[in-house]
Amino acid sequence: MKIVIIGGGAGGLSTASNIRKLDKEAKITVITRDENIAYSPCAIPYVLSGQVDQFQDIIMHQPEDYLERDIKIITRAEVFEVSNTENTLKYRLLESDSDSSQELDYDYLVIATGGAPFTPPIEGTGLEGVFKIRTIGDGETIKKWAKRSQKVVVVGAGLIGLEMAYGLKKMGLDVTVNEMLPQIVPRSLDPSMARIVQKYLESLGIKVILGRAMEKITGQTQVEGVVYEDEVLSANMIIMATGVRPETKLAKMAGCELGRWAVKVNEQMQTSVPNIYAVGDCVEVTDAITGQPTQSPLGSTAVRQAKIAARNIVGKTSNFKPVLNAMVSKIGELEFGSVGLTESTAVHNGLEVICGKSRALTKARYYPGAKRIDVLMVCDLKGRIVGCQIIAKERVAERVDTMALAIAKNVTCQELASTEFSYAPPVSMVIDPIILAAENACEKLKNSQH
């Protein structure tokens, strides 16, 4: 069985590894445009901040490591033609001078082409000093440029934008984050929670400009500033963290049906072309709460999808379930995470909801080093939990996971309020902040019913 995988990120390589675990004989080839494989793009900001020493550290494997498991990796290669009638594809090496293209045939094709940074159509994005972030190469270029810059504007206050802002601040730059919407992290946090993160960023000296879109970037050859309706900010560096769009070109060329956001797949991660599968940022998934198609551009999602795709390709059945988009980020000392719908998204989807809130501590009150923790729990009017956001300087990620499981199992706030949690003074409060938020949600529900 010949399997060709396009894409050397988490989705592509996990698919390769998972197939190999299940099938020792399959011929597996991975083609990627990148020169590096098996690295963690979400770790790029941590190299800038110095929390991780160097870019080399975030590369988990080299092509040779895969060769040992009989997985062939072709780097710096671009696929430019896919034929689903012939079951062949053509690629060319990006560094090669000659135009000699090469051909591969496959029994199964896996499209794991990920996403490409989206650049808004404004003037000046082509100037020197304007950067996107996707690959280690991007990270290296940014780091070099940052070393001789003073002022940077990060455009977009999603996770990557904020993590980059922190990294550049730690490098000593004067950092401004500019978000078009009236709050930071609009996809994952509601305004009251977003403000907590914003205050923390501001306490580190990062400036935050909300609710304003820049009109253009100025400069001759190099960036000199950004222009707003009523203000000009000087800057010698711009980071465009304005989102990522699924790379669907090859899937389309291969005849795979596209959905509302990206490549359409069934629960087996199979596209509309039976022997073509797709995983990772280039596919769309189903939202577990709304039932609507959505995106889940997370490494953890890609890895889970890869496992499902691999199992189905080797003839075992496994289904990928609708997602809750459980996410977590750590900026400096602050961890924040979210799972399910925010209040805003819930309302946008026509749900009537209430929000249970708690502000408590991560340890017993008297135990030294206890940190403040904030929880916001979104519940529908029957009490079913549909989302949760958590912020603290420790122990957020696992609480998000607990809530992911609670939401997946349709737990109500009433039920959660009487759920058993572990307790010891150095690691928790006798009533967990999650329980307190669930209790608060129960009270609000009662009030909303009167």
Next chain:
Amino acid sequence: MKIVIIGGGAGGLSTASNIRKLDKEAKITVITRDENIAYSPCAIPYVLSGQVDQFQDIIMHQPEDYLERDIKIITRAEVFEVSNTENTLKYRLLESDSDSSQELDYDYLVIATGGAPFTPPIEGTGLEGVFKIRTIGDGETIKKWAKRSQKVVVVGAGLIGLEMAYGLKKMGLDVTVNEMLPQIVPRSLDPSMARIVQKYLESLGIKVILGRAMEKITGQTQVEGVVYEDEVLSANMIIMATGVRPETKLAKMAGCELGRWAVKVNEQMQTSVPNIYAVGDCVEVTDAITGQPTQSPLGSTAVRQAKIAARNIVGKTSNFKPVLNAMVSKIGELEFGSVGLTESTAVHNGLEVICGKSRALTKARYYPGAKRIDVLMVCDLKGRIVGCQIIAKERVAERVDTMALAIAKNVTCQELASTEFSYAPPVSMVIDPIILAAENACEKLKNSQH
């Protein structure tokens, strides 16, 4: 409505506070033998270790704080008679010279008498230098004595025993822990996990003697040593951490039915006497997996029971559910926790089980400061998770809580293996150690079926 509560620990005082929240008029009186109230007995070892400054810090409230909420607290008072026909009780003040007893009548009585340290019937336990641990008074006496001691033997390697051993080691003593059974933490950990904790203790210089029961304690007026079949250990201090027995005397006197282990209560925390409720370490509860009566001597359990008792007393219905005994402890840097059944307890209860295991990291491999984490997941032969144990130097408690919810919701290892978890390099691995243990359990299940 007159409510009298016997016991000033977590169970008794939480019941008082919860009743007050629901009923502004009720006359609430709490009687306790202790001179302090509202403190965290599980924090006593942390004062010895110096992690918490002083005993005063672990007292959360003074009697006056309760008086402000119109809850009357009578300290250093012993109830010596309860009449369930008259609905009255008699108590005397322990410090009073005169023998004048006082009487109180009640509409509802709440028994929250907790447990008393159990002392095995061996020679020498009455010598000076032999201590039990239950109250702050015990903690203060131990701390004073420890300051002029060199060698201590802690008898019993449950949580309190180990936490005390660590505290005394931090005070500079030569510490030996002696457990009669062949492993430490026998109630909550299986042998392979217990060994990890034991190795950590030994790395701190704490000696561990397993599988041997001492025969007597020697000394004239003060402790001089402990005697085993084939060895004598010298010691100027002995801590008896040999377990706690429910204090059921008053309940019995009041005519409440006792169960196998302690006071019997229904789901409303009501005893066999309709207007007498009981909460905390003095009651027995139902094990969620086996359906058998069991004990749950945990502060978190007492607090949850108090809420249920309070609601039922004021006429709202609420049920206390069977327990999983989710627990966590932190000794030095090491956190370990457990929920549900251990493999040993499962087998003892006639369950056929397999154990999924993982040894992984608490952060991405390349992220500095990643700690080793060990997970043991006990599943029945259909894959239903019945227990889980976790050990690491960070982020254990919340994972125990996730597993508590998983077990409560009858999640199987197959289902958990495809569950969504959050991921960011500084706080987790892209595949959580819990998922890895679930995957390992799935493999073992498959093998067990061939």
